[in-house]
Amino acid sequence: MAERFKQKTVQQILQQYFKDDKTKMTAESLALVTEVATVFVAAVGRTVRQAKKDGDNELSLEHFEKILPQLLLDL
Amino acid sequence: MSTEENFEQLTHCQRLKAAVHHTTLRVCKESVEGKDVELNRMVVAAISEATWKRFETWATDLEMFAKHGKRSTVNADDVKMLIRKSPKLLEHINMLQEQMNASKGETKKKTKKTKSKDTTAQTSSTVTQMDIDEDSRT
Numbered sequence: 001m002a003e004r005f006k007q008k009t010v011q012q013i014l015q016q017y018f019k020d021d022k023t024k025m026t027a028e029s030l031a032l033v034t035e036v037a038t039v040f041v042a043a044v045g046r047t048v049r050q051a052k053k054d055g056d057n058e059l060s061l062e063h064f065e066k067i068l069p070q071l072l073l074d075l
Numbered sequence: 076m077s078t079e080e081n082f083e084q085l086t087h088c089q090r091l092k093a094a095v096h097h098t099t100l101r102v103c104k105e106s107v108e109g110k111d112v113e114l115n116r117m118v119v120a121a122i123s124e125a126t127w128k129r130f131e132t133w134a135t136d137l138e139m140f141a142k143h144g145k146r147s148t149v150n151a152d153d154v155k156m157l158i159r160k161s162p163k164l165l166e167h168i169n170m171l172q173e174q175m176n177a178s179k180g181e182t183k184k185k186t187k188k189t190k191s192k193d194t195t196a197q198t199s200s201t202v203t204q205m206d207i208d209e210d211s212r213t
Contacts, residue, residue: 006094009098012091013130015134016134017130017131019138020138022147023138023141023149025150029153032172036164036168038102041099041126044103044119044122045106047122048106057112060115060118061117061121072125073160075129075158075160
């Protein structure tokens with residue numbers, strides 16, 4: 001996948017939610033979390049598969065809602 | 076003024092959300108290429124929102140895992156704990172880590188140094204290869 005999240009963005013977002021100001025991240029862990037975030041978004045692929053299963057060729061919220069529970073459990 | 080600070084925080088937050096949405100849209104567009112389906116803006120917005128919420132969960136979890144290991148710096152093992160439910164994803168992440176370490180090994184040879192205590196400095200050079208900005212905080 002050529003498109004992915006920018007590590008700097010991911011770091012800033014996570015830093016916002018850290019309860020302790022002292023919490024930091026290693027460069028390696030940041031790279032890995034960025035990859036996980038990119039994979040999460042690529043869940044759109046599951047939405048596409050669901051849409052095709054339903055015989056539609058436009059993605060709708062209904063398709064996304066169908067795959068969302070499993071997505072949240074997996075990731 | 077605390078209201079000014081709040082306002083700045085808010086726009087900072089909005090900027091980050093916008094960045095997430097922007098990247099989400101790009102990843103989605105790439106994913107549906109050649110798949111013969113049409114993307115829906117609302118679906119992209121929903122994915123973007125879900126991702127944003129996930130970041131909060133991930134941040135809390137990562138911090139807790141690090142604390143559990145009596146550390147204040149989140150490391151790769153904490154990230155792997157995060158994705159423990161999905162073996163395939165774990166495999167993918169392990170492979171990525173190996174790739175990163177392999178190129179880290181190459182940079183080590185070039186610098187002719189023996190074991191460096193500060194491995195984060197080395198990994199950040201690998202990180203720049205992945206076309207990301209370096210951040211001094213790591």
